[in-house]
Amino acid sequence: MSSTQIIILFLGTPFMAGVLAPFFRGRWLTQVAVWTLALLSTLVVVYVWAGMEAARLELTNIRLVLAASALWSTAGLAGLLVGREAENVRRDAINTREKRKASEIFR
Numbered sequence: 498m499s500s501t502q503i504i505i506l507f508l509g510t511p512f513m514a515g516v517l518a519p520f521f522r523g524r525w526l527t528q529v530a531v532w533t534l535a536l537l538s539t540l541v542v543v544y545v546w547a548g549m550e551a552a553r554l555e556l557t558n559i560r561l562v563l564a565a566s567a568l569w570s571t572a573g574l575a576g577l578l579v580g581r582e583a584e585n586v587r588r589d590a591i592n593t594r595e596k597r598k599a600s601e602i603f604r
Contacts, residue, residue, distance in 0.1 A: 507543070507546075508569065509572075510534075510535040513535070516580035519577065519584040520580065522584065
């Protein structure tokens with residue numbers, strides 16, 4: 498697994514969890530499951546990355562770990578903002594469709 502793939506997985510999982518979570522508004526158990534799945538897959542990626550670093554006999558820099566943690570949370574927050582906006586657009590589209598149906602009924 499290359500470093501690029503690890504970085505994409507590391508930042509992609511919280512972003513996708515953030516995008517999916519707002520679509521399950523009101524279903525807290527599903528939201529917890531989505532975020533837990535993102536966290537577990539991230540831990541697997543970190544384990545693989547640490548194994549690659551250990552195989553090269555390099556020590557992991559603590560600043561790199563802190564920066565990666567900040568990027569993970571930032572990616573999750575960005576995904577959450579994108580997901581909320583997508584959920585709002587979807588809900589508005591459904592409301593508009595229902596209003597059209599109601600106005601056609603009363604014509």
